[in-house]
Amino acid sequence: MIHTKKAQVSIEFIILLTMSVFMIITFMIAIKHVSDQKLLKKTLNELDDLGKSVQQELMLASQLNDGYVREIYIPARLYGVDYSLNTSAVSGTVMYLNIYYEGVELFYLIPYIQGDVKTGLNTISKNNNTVMVSQT
Secondary structure (H helix, E strand, O other), X not given: OHHHHHHHHHHXXXXXXXXXXXXXXXXXXXXXXXXXXXHHHHHHHHHHHHHHHHHHHHHHHHHOOOOOEEEEEEOOEEOOEEOEEEEEEOOOOEEXXXXXXXXXXXXXXXXXXXXXXXXXXXXXXXXXOEEEEEEO
16 A cells, blocks of 8 residues: 555656646747747837838938938848848839848838949939939
């Protein structure tokens, strides 16, 4: 009888220990998921701010007189993550600035420009009623 109680206590201990480990692992997975979602949202918000800033700079350049020159810096990494950006023409007067990050595409309507917006130092200028972007 004494041996059976010891065996029963041992089995109950192992079951409780297994359940505790399972619950801790489940809790840790849930916390990681929430943390990853918050980081993704923060990164997308920062990329959105970057896209809107570049869009505003290009809109401003298109509305000002010839002779406008401004340099803007676009970081290659944001919060330690890589992203890509490029421009694509929609028509002779309108383009999109595209930002790609982990399967998410952000689009910003911009005026037609000559050149391409890239990471690093970009010079925005307006000559002969044309907005030009070049890397320096």
